[in-house]
Amino acid sequence: MLNVRAFFLIACLIFFSVIKGELFFQGYQKNIVNIGPDIEEQDRWIRVKLHNSESGKGHIDNQEKYEIIFKVSNKGSFQHEKFKEERVGIRALKIATVGNARSLDPFGQGQELELDNNGEASYTLDLKHYLSPSNSKNTSDYYFWIGVVLASCEELNISGDYSIDLDLNISNKSKKIKKQTIHIDASAEYGETSFFAIEDERTIFKDPLKLSKSTLGNCERVATCLIKSNHEKGFDINFDFSNGGNFKHERSSAALIPISEIEFVPSPVNNGVIGFEGYDKLRGSFRRGFKLKVNSHKISRATYLKGDPFGNNGALFDLKLGWDGEGNYLAGNYKEVLTITFSAH
Amino acid sequence: MVKIRFIGAFLLMLSSMVYSAESGSPFEIGGKIEEKTSVSIGSDAEFEDGEYLDLTRSGEDETIASITVSSNDPDGFSIAVEFENDGKLINEDNSDAVINGTKAKLVYNSGDLGDVTNDFGDGVEVTDLSKTIEYNTGNSTTATSDWVVDVKMDYESGEEMAAGNYKETVTVTASAN
Numbered sequence: 001m002l003n004v005r006a007f008f009l010i011a012c013l014i015f016f017s018v019i020k021g022e023l024f025f026q027g028y029q030k031n032i033v034n035i036g037p038d039i040e041e042q043d044r045w046i047r048v049k050l051h052n053s054e055s056g057k058g059h060i061d062n063q064e065k066y067e068i069i070f071k072v073s074n075k076g077s078f079q080h081e082k083f084k085e086e087r088v089g090i091r092a093l094k095i096a097t098v099g100n101a102r103s104l105d106p107f108g109q110g111q112e113l114e115l116d117n118n119g120e121a122s123y124t125l126d127l128k129h130y131l132s133p134s135n136s137k138n139t140s141d142y143y144f145w146i147g148v149v150l151a152s153c154e155e156l157n158i159s160g161d162y163s164i165d166l167d168l169n170i171s172n173k174s175k176k177i178k179k180q181t182i183h184i185d186a187s188a189e190y191g192e193t194s195f196f197a198i199e200d201e202r203t204i205f206k207d208p209l210k211l212s213k214s215t216l217g218n219c220e221r222v223a224t225c226l227i228k229s230n231h232e233k234g235f236d237i238n239f240d241f242s243n244g245g246n247f248k249h250e251r252s253s254a255a256l257i258p259i260s261e262i263e264f265v266p267s268p269v270n271n272g273v274i275g276f277e278g279y280d281k282l283r284g285s286f287r288r289g290f291k292l293k294v295n296s297h298k299i300s301r302a303t304y305l306k307g308d309p310f311g312n313n314g315a316l317f318d319l320k321l322g323w324d325g326e327g328n329y330l331a332g333n334y335k336e337v338l339t340i341t342f343s344a345h
Numbered sequence: 346m347v348k349i350r351f352i353g354a355f356l357l358m359l360s361s362m363v364y365s366a367e368s369g370s371p372f373e374i375g376g377k378i379e380e381k382t383s384v385s386i387g388s389d390a391e392f393e394d395g396e397y398l399d400l401t402r403s404g405e406d407e408t409i410a411s412i413t414v415s416s417n418d419p420d421g422f423s424i425a426v427e428f429e430n431d432g433k434l435i436n437e438d439n440s441d442a443v444i445n446g447t448k449a450k451l452v453y454n455s456g457d458l459g460d461v462t463n464d465f466g467d468g469v470e471v472t473d474l475s476k477t478i479e480y481n482t483g484n485s486t487t488a489t490s491d492w493v494v495d496v497k498m499d500y501e502s503g504e505e506m507a508a509g510n511y512k513e514t515v516t517v518t519a520s521a522n
Contacts, residue, residue, distance in 0.1 A: 201372050209376035222374045247375050251419055252486040254460070257378075321374075328488040330459075331417040335375030 031184040035078060035088055035150060035162065039189070045094075045147040046184055050170070066125040068095075069169040076119030076151075078162035078186050083232070085275070086158050086301040088188065089151030090115060095123055096145040110147055125170075148184075156193065156304035158230045162186040194229040195314060196237070196342030204335050211247060211257055211334055212325045219263045219320035225340065227272075228314025230302035233345035234276070234294040239264075239319070240339040245286045247323065247334035255330040259286045261322030272315025275301035279317065286321075295345075382416035384519040400434065400444055400503035400511055410496040410517060411454060416489045420522035421461055421482030424451065426496055427516045432474025434500060434511035442507045446474050448499040456492035459485040468494070481522065 034043035050066075070093055073079075080086035094110030113121035146166070166182045201223040202209060209220060229235055241259070249255035264282040266274060276294045303315045319340075388396065388410045398407055416422045432446030450470035458465055462483025469480045478496075482489070496517065503511065 198372070202374055204373055204375040204377075209374065211376040212378050223372075242371065249419070252484075254486050255419075328415075328417060328490050329378045330419050330486065330488050331378050331380035332419050333375060333377050335373045337371045337373050339371040 031182055033148060033184060033186050034189070035148070035186045036157075036159075036188045036190050041147070044149075045096075045145045046182075048144050048146055048168070048182060050144065066170050066172045068123045068125050069167075070113065070115075070121045070123065070146075071167040071169075072115060072119035073165040073167075074119070075117065076115045078148075078164050078188075080158060080301075081161040081163060083158055083160075083275075083299060083301050086162075088155075088157055088162060088186075090119070090148050090164070091151040092149040093121055094145075094147035094149060095125075096147070110145065112149060156228065156230045156302040157188060157190050158232050158302050159188055159190045159192070160232065162188055190230060192231050192344070194231055194235060194342070194344040195226070196228075197226045198223050198340060199226045199316065200224040201338075204333060209247075210325070211323070211329070214325040215322045216260060216324055217322065219261050219322040221318045221320050223319045223338070223340070224267055225264075225317045225319060226314045227317065227342070228304045229344060230304075231344040232299065233296050234299055235342060235344040236294065237264075237292040238339075238341045238343075239282075239290040239292075240341075242337035242339070245336070247336050249330055250333045250335065252330055252332075255332075255334075257323055257325070257327070257329055257334050259321050259323050259336065262286050262290065263320040263322075264290075264292065264317055265320065267316035267318045270316045273301065273304055274315045275299055275303040378417065380418050380521065382418050382422060382521040383414070385413045386517050386519075387411040387413070398434075398500070400500070400506070402504060403502040404498065404500040406497045406499065408495045409498050409515065411493055412451075412496065412517060412519060413456070413491060413493045414489055414519060415491055416459075416485070416521060418521040419485055421459075421463075421485045422489070422519060422521045423479065423481040424494070425516075425518045426451065426478040427518075428474045429514040429516065432498070432500075432513065434503075434513045436507060436509045436511050438509050439507060442509070442511070444501055444503040444506060444511050446498055446500045446513065448472050449474055449478055450497050451478055451480055451494045452497055454493040454495050457490045458482070458492045459487040459489040461485045461489075465494075483522075 031046045033046055072090055072093070074087060076090045077087035078090065092115055093113045095113060096110040111123070113123055115121050163183060163185045166184055168180045168182065170180075202221070209222065225237075227237075239262075243256075245259040247257040247259065261284070262282055264279050266272075276299045278294055278298045279292055282290055282292060398404060398409075410426075412424060414422060414424070426449065428446065428449070432449065434444040434446065436442035448470065450468050452468040453465060459482070462485070463481060465480065465482075469478055471478050480494075496515070
């Protein structure tokens with residue numbers, strides 16, 4: 001009989017040790033926020049729950065203070081699920097506390113927590129301060145609203161799915177609580193914008209080329225193109241030369257100065273973000289015409305000019321050509337007709 | 346004496362063009378190749394240089410000058426050769442003593458004449474030396490490079506003429522059109 005009692009006692013100890021719980025945060029429902037330039041602030045809040053699973057107590061002591069350390073992944077940036085370089089920075093978090101799940105509207109009550117360069121912020125949570133007098137002293141769950149304050153919505157970001165991981169470390173004098181990570185998905189709607197312009201073309205009148213000088217191996221700029229696009233499926237730029245890549249004499253159609261080399265390279269005055277690759281394939285020998293095809297797999301992020309994404313500015317590229325000007329060419333004006341067309345997919 | 350006159354002035358007419366910088370709109374790129382025409386004359390019978398013709402016999406195809414032309418002028422160029430005394434070599438002490446020139450011509454020597462409207466063919470020849478020997482290329486679609494033509498002359502024998510120096514003045518003019 002004694003053995004039976006001893007066994008029962010031991011079993012109870014084991015049972016209580018197994019079900020002993022802890023305080024933890026957890027995301028409440030689906031952690032989805034909306035981001036983008038025209039998204040209302042209330043769409044950037046998620047609700048998280050501070051839950052006490054400690055057996056035998058069942059309540060969180062609302063007289064306690066908790067230190068919470070927030071850490072946002074990617075140094076505080078939402079990262080696009082597909083285009084990894086495409087990020088939306090978070091300048092600060094907001095925290096708003098309420099007594100329970102059904103109580104107060106949190107908006108307007110949030111306290112802003114500035115993120116440091118590592119995407120971290122700390123906050124002292126005083127439950128007493130936030131509790132409604134009508135609430136009981138102890139409750140098992142507290143609900144918090146955490147909002148994100150974007151660093152800038154002015155960049156020409158790409159629409160789609162973004163996410164962050166939000167680490168929450170909570171502790172107080174009496175409890176050490178393990179880190180909780182809440183994955184927050186974000187849906188961004190920026191709309192699709194593409195803009196293309198030939199900024200500075202060298203025409204035969206405005207800035208004629210020095211055709212008598214050879215530019216082989218050191219191509220000469222003939223036009224500067226401006227590209228701005230956040231089309232995630234990409235775009236095409238087509239270069240068409242009417243005379244098949246020959247400067248043709250205005251009077252004698254037989255007198256030609258052939259174009260031998262072509263380059264489409266970032267302009268040295270560029271201050272833009274170039275979010276696609278493949279333009280360097282235009283370097284090389286001349287063909288009848290060129291099409292720069294930028295498909296989605298070549299895109300890493302939107303293409304735009306830093307600092308002025310909603311203006312007409314974008315990344316700048318120089319179209320450069322090379323020809324042999326050392327020949328004994330007939331005197332006169334030579335010209336080629338170039339048509340550049342841009343089309344977003 | 347050989348007088349060289351070269352007129353290099355020319356005019357390139359520019360047609361008006363309209364261009365656009367918009368995406369999809371064609372624009373014209375290009376530039377100008379400057380006109381370069383050069384002419385040099387080399388005399389093979391310049392009296393003052395001691396390059397004498399042998400007047401003790403009749404002369405045939407005697408080279409009296411060479412003209413070298415390089416030109417990329419699309420309007421081409423022209424060459425003219427004139428004899429001041431209608432091809433007569435006149436004694437410097439007695440103007441009645443004359444050795445007549447009987448024929449003069451321009452003939453190809455070397456180099457490349459551009460693709461010109463008026464073919465040079467076998468050259469240009471005159472038997473009446475009071476007339477100017479003229480050649481005009483007309484329009485050219487390719488450049489002329491180091492093209493050399495010789496000025497040649499036939500004259501009668503001066504074997505029985507009075508002793509002394511006999512001279513004629515030839516003026517060669519080459520100019521871009």
